[in-house]
Structures are given as C-alpha cells and as structure tokens.
Amino acid sequence: MDIFAELTWRQSIHQTTDDAFLPGWLAAGGRTLYAGFDPTSNGLHVGNFVPLMMLRRFQRAGHKPIALAGGATGMIGDPSGKSDERNLLCEETIQANVAAISTELRQFLDFDAGPHAAQLVNNYQWMKDWSYLRFLREIGKNFPVNVMLAKDSVRGRLDRDDGGISYTEFSYMLLQAYDFVKLHSDYGCELQVGGSDQWGNITAGIDLARRMGHGQLYGITCPLLTKRDGTKMGKTEAGAIWLSPQKTSPYAFYQYWYNVEDDDVGNCLRLLSELSRDEIESLDAARAADAGRRDSQQRLAEDLTRLVHGDQGLAKARQASQVLFGAEIDDLSDADLAEIFADVPSSQLARDRLSGDGLNIIDALTHAGLANSKAEARRTITQGGAYVNNRRVEDIERNLKADDLASESIVVLRAGKKRYALLSFQ
RNA sequence: GGGGGGUUUCCCGAGCGGUCAAAGGGGUCAGACUGUAAAUCUGAUGGCUCAGCCUUCGCAGGUUCGAAUCCUGCACCCCCCA
Numbered sequence: 001m002d003i004f005a006e007l008t009w010r011q012s013i014h015q016t017t018d019d020a021f022l023p024g025w026l027a028a029g030g031r032t033l034y035a036g037f038d039p040t041s042n043g044l045h046v047g048n049f050v051p052l053m054m055l056r057r058f059q060r061a062g063h064k065p066i067a068l069a070g071g072a073t074g075m076i077g078d079p080s081g082k083s084d085e086r087n088l089l090c091e092e093t094i095q096a097n098v099a100a101i102s103t104e105l106r107q108f109l110d111f112d113a114g115p116h117a118a119q120l121v122n123n124y125q126w127m128k129d130w131s132y133l134r135f136l137r138e139i140g141k142n143f144p145v146n147v148m149l150a151k152d153s154v155r156g157r158l159d160r161d162d163g164g165i166s167y168t169e170f171s172y173m174l175l176q177a178y179d180f181v182k183l184h185s186d187y188g189c190e191l192q193v194g195g196s197d198q199w200g201n202i203t204a205g206i207d208l209a210r211r212m213g214h215g216q217l218y219g220i221t222c223p224l225l226t227k228r229d230g231t232k233m234g235k236t237e238a239g240a241i242w243l244s245p246q247k248t249s250p251y252a253f254y255q256y257w258y259n260v261e262d263d264d265v266g267n268c269l270r271l272l273s274e275l276s277r278d279e280i281e282s283l284d285a286a287r288a289a290d291a292g293r294r295d296s297q298q299r300l301a302e303d304l305t306r307l308v309h310g311d312q313g314l315a316k317a318r319q320a321s322q323v324l325f326g327a328e329i330d331d332l333s334d335a336d337l338a339e340i341f342a343d344v345p346s347s348q349l350a351r352d353r354l355s356g357d358g359l360n361i362i363d364a365l366t367h368a369g370l371a372n373s374k375a376e377a378r379r380t381i382t383q384g385g386a387y388v389n390n391r392r393v394e395d396i397e398r399n400l401k402a403d404d405l406a407s408e409s410i411v412v413l414r415a416g417k418k419r420y421a422l423l424s425f426q
Numbered sequence: 427g428g429g430g431g432g433u434u435u436c437c438c439g440a441g442c443g444g445u446c447a448a449a450g451g452g453g454u455c456a457g458a459c460u461g462u463a464a465a466u467c468u469g470a471u472g473g474c475u476c477a478g479c480c481u482u483c484g485c486a487g488g489u490u491c492g493a494a495u496c497c498u499g500c501a502c503c504c505c506c507c508a
Contacts, residue, residue: 382470416457
C-alpha cells in the first residue's frame with residue numbers, strides 16, 4: 001500500500017519537509033515515526049484524532065509508530081496556535097493526564113505487530129534528569145534565537161502588547177526538538193507527524209538533529225480538523241467531544257458525527273474514517289445527488305463510533321439514537337433505559353400511584369419537571385406535544401397505569417421533540 | 427441644592443378610571459413542514475379545584491361602585507440646571 005498516496009487523497013497532508021523524497025522513502029516500508037500528545041487535559045479529544053489516525057494508518061502500511069505522551073513538554077506549555085500565555089498545570093495533574101491519555105493512545109495502535117509494533121513513550125523519562133546548565137550547553141547552544149523568533153508560534157505573540165510570551169513557553173520548541181533527536185537515537189525514528197501548527201516545532205527538531213550530527217530527519221503535518229467556515233470541529237455548547245466514554249458517551253459521540261454539516265462530512269470521512277477511497281467517493285456522489293439522505297453522516301458516525309467505542313458501543317449508540325429520536329419504547333429493561341437516558345432527569349414515585357385510577361398525565365408531566373405548572377402541562381398535551389413512551393397522548397384525562405411501564409418500573413415521558421424525563425415507580 | 431422624566435407580565439414596549447391577565451415585537455414552548463439541517467408557517471405563552479375563581483402593572487396607603495390607569499408618602503433609575 002502506498003501510504004503517501006493514501007494520505008494525499010485523504011487530504012491528510014498539509015505540508016512535508018520533502019515532497020519529492022518522502023513518497024519513495026515511505027514506500028520502502030519499515031520506517032519509524034512519531035507524534036506527540038501533550039497532557040493538557042485528562043483525555044484525548046477530537047482535535048487529537050487526526051494525528052492519531054495518521055499514526056494508525058502508517059502502522060497499517062507497515063511502519064512503526066511511536067506515540068509520545070508529553071509528560072515533560074506538558075509542564076511547559078506549547079505556544080503553537082495559542083494567542084495567550086497559558087497557566088501551568090500542577091505536576092500531579094500532568095501525571096494523571098499522562099496516565100489517562102496513554103491508556104487511550106494504546107487503544108488505537110497495535111503493540112504486538114512484530115517489527116512494526118507500536119511504542120508508547122513519555123518524554124518526562126528522558127527530560128527529568130537534565131540539569132539546566134547541561135541542557136543550555138548541549139542543546140540550547142544549537143538554537144539561534146533569530147531563527148526561533150521567526151517561528152509563527154513566537155512571532156504571533158511578540159506583536160502583542162498584552163503579555164507577549166514568557167521565556168518558558170519560548171523554550172518549548174527546544175524540548176520538542178530534543179524529543180525528536182532522542183527518539184532518533186533510541187528508536188531510529190526519522191519522521192515526525194503532527195498538526196499543521198506543529199510545523200515550527202518539527203522543523204526545529206530537524207535542525208537540531210542536523211547540528212548534532214544525526215543526519216536528515218523528516219516531517220509531515222496534517223491539517224487541523226476545521227469546518228468549512230474555519231472554526232474548530234469537536235466543540236459543542238456542552239464542551240469538547242472526547243474519546244473517552246466517561247467524558248463523552250458513545251451516544252453523544254455518535255450524534256456529533258451524525259450531525260456534521262454536509263460541507264464538512266467529506267473532509268471528516270477522509271481525515272478520520274477508515275472507509276475505503278471507493279466508498280468515500282461513492283458517498284460523495286450520493287451526497288451530491290441527495291444530501292437529505294445523509295448516508296455520509298451515518299457512515300461517518302458508524303465508523304468512528306466503532307473505532308473509538310467498539311461494536312458494543314456502536315450498538316448502544318444506535319439504540320439510544322433510535323429511542324431518543326422517537327421510536328416507541330416498549331419491552332426494555334430498567335438498565336437499558338438508565339443507560340439510554342443517562343443524562344435525562346428522573347424522579348421517583350410510589351408504585352401504588354399506578355393502581356386504581358392511576359396517575360393523571362398532567363400530574364405526571366408536572367412531577368417529572370416537563371411542565372412548570374398544570375396549565376403548562378395541559379397546554380402541552382392539547383397542542384400535541386406530550387408523549388408516553390414516545391406515543392403521543394392527546395387526552396387530558398389520560399391516566400397512567402401499570403401497562404404504561406416501558407420496563408420493570410419506568411415510564412418514559414417526553415414533551416416536544418427532545419425533552420425527556422423518566423418516572424420511576426418503586 | 428433646584429427642575430423634569432421614568433419604574434408594566436421572561437425582555438423590550440403600548441396602555442392613562444370600567445370591555446385589561448393587559449396591544450405589538452423579541453424570546454421561549456408546542457405543532458406542521460423537513461434531512462435528527464436551515465428557512466418558513468400555525469398555535470400557545472400568570473396560576474388554579476378552569477364556562478368560574480385567585481394573584482399580577484416599583485412599595486405602602488387613599489379616592490371610587492370599580493384603578494396598571496387618579497391622589498399621598500416612600501424607594502430606585504435617568505435627564506437638565508447649580
């Protein structure tokens with residue numbers, strides 16, 4: 001497989017240090033490459049996804065990937081792509097973050113692939129023993145400040161009169177540059193990949209390697225995951241989309257991709273999914289013919305959810321999607337409902353409220369918090385916006401009885417399109 | 427210190443003695459349409475034991491058969507003069 005050609009049609013290559021040389025060099029196979037992930041938070045998010053998939057694709061093409069957790073660089077803070085100086089994280093946080101992202105990184109790479117088995121490293125391991133003086137003499141001496149000042153990550157900050165850049169962040173590129181050199185000498189790593197904002201750091205590493213007599217190293221950057229309008233992807237009103245199921249449920253993850261704009265979905269399929277070129281191109285054609293079908297979004301959501309959360313996670317996300325978008329609810333278990341409606345408010349009522357005449361629908365909606373007053377509940381029902389287990393209720397006199405339970409003890413109420421609440425009868 | 431204007435239901439904003447739970451707009455909520463999109467259209471929008479009743483128009487009193495609307499006092503906000 002020609003990895004360079006694949007990455008090219010996937011539009012995953014933003015810039016390389018040697019367009020003419022790299023395709024042939026990679027086609028020979030067996031190269032070692034790395035990408036770094038700084039522990040700025042306790043998990044990987046969608047923004048980390050592109051370089052991560054780069055590593056994965058390289059490995060499938062027979063190269064050896066190294067995922068680097070930035071235990072050391074994370075202590076400094078990368079100025080790349082940032083307009084303001086960042087606050088330093090405390091050491092315990094960084095260590096916890098390194099542990100969290102390391103676990104997640106493992107999931108995407110194959111660590112038993114013989115000669116091209118993936119490797120996970122933490123740059124804190126080799127940075128922790130350096131002394132300041134020794135680092136300045138051995139590494140710092142190789143960095144001309146005038147070159148450093150010309151890097152976008154620094155230059156963008158020098159023009160600002162409010163804060164500028166600290167010496168600490170200014171030094172960041174030395175650490176990342178040294179990582180590359182270190183990985184070259186310890187693992188024979190010759191290629192670094194990263195987001196387009198990493199260009200300056202990558203070339204800094206290449207320059208350092210040359211000055212220190214390590215020969216020629218290479219770099220490839222991939223585009224940042226942005227929407228057609230230039231804004232970052234992976235953000236919702238509720239916050240970032242994370243890869244960890246604890247931070248973003250498989251359902252929410254699935255829904256995020258399912259709702260990607262028509263204009264952006266082709267790009268996402270190329271950059272992130274593992275669908276074949278044929279399939280992606282036929283999806284493009286289908287989308288051009290009838291965007292309303294949204295086959296592209298569905299395939300994207302399925303592929304990425306399976307990749308991140310497995311078959312089981314995908315199945316749950318799909319089930320939750322069907323239910324939350326109106327499929328009638330019946331014959332589910334309390335456990336199923338609890339999972340599907342994890343973020344939905346739930347309130348308790350005594351079981352015997354269902355016996356006798358039962359529980360009036362107006363009281364049920366009010367109790368569940370779907371209506372602020374009985375008048376509002378009545379209005380919702382009259383206007384056709386009230387549902388029990390996703391079946392519309394039109395009668396104000398309707399009473400809930402034991403038959404209305406969707407599972408052992410739960411009735412699912414809904415007001416309008418999306419406002420759900422559970423009533424649990426104990 | 428003197429003079430003038432204001433305070434209305436989630437917001438803006440009409441109302442200036444009864445027909446006012448209070449125009450209009452925004453927002454919000456439903457519904458239709460739709461691609462789990464955007465736009466659009468329709469309806470609703472104080473509460474309740476709902477053909478009725480109760481509570482709302484800065485706060486407290488008063489006039490009146492009847493007040494968001496008139497009078498008195500108080501609080502806060504804005505403008506002009508000093």
